[in-house]
Amino acid sequence: MDYQEQVEEIITTAKFGDLIEFAYPIGYSHWGVYDQDGYVIHFAVADEKQLMNNIRTYLQKMFPVCGDLLIGQTRIRRVPLGEVNVPNGVHVCIGNTTHDFTPSAPEQMRGRCDALVDQDFPYKLFTLNCEHFATFIRYGKAVCNQLPGRTKNKECEVATEVFKNIVSPEGTDGGPLRETSDFFNSRVW
16 A cells, blocks of 8 residues: 555544554654644644755755754644655554553643644654654653663653643743753653
């Protein structure tokens, strides 16, 4: 089945809050959350000026599968599922069985989506990535099961805190986010 047929199958079967997995041929996946009417909410390219656009275009030519990641800045966007920028050979599917958690109520998922859409974030492979976002929307906790050497279904408290501070800022302690300059940020797991 080609990519467009996969997209059409998802649109006919997915429900709001389903995890959408874009499985890349090199062994990792991009994640989003199905919204409604054929749309997905996911980590996407942030707004950029012409210079940054030129740099991104160059990186995508040199590294077609991960050029966006090298820039390090993302924006959560709601886009038609078929318009998500993916490389050739991607398999897209509903990925609800990848994580061992009970989904949140649809009202809670909707509140998280509404609060986070159009927000900009730094992309951090180990502590703030697309799978962290998608699982936070669905389960209320940020999890990434595709990182090698990491315990499966273990919450990334840093990512959960970042998202919660936006979704319900009145419920936070008002203290600074636990950010470090370390790209991998592994000491806070």
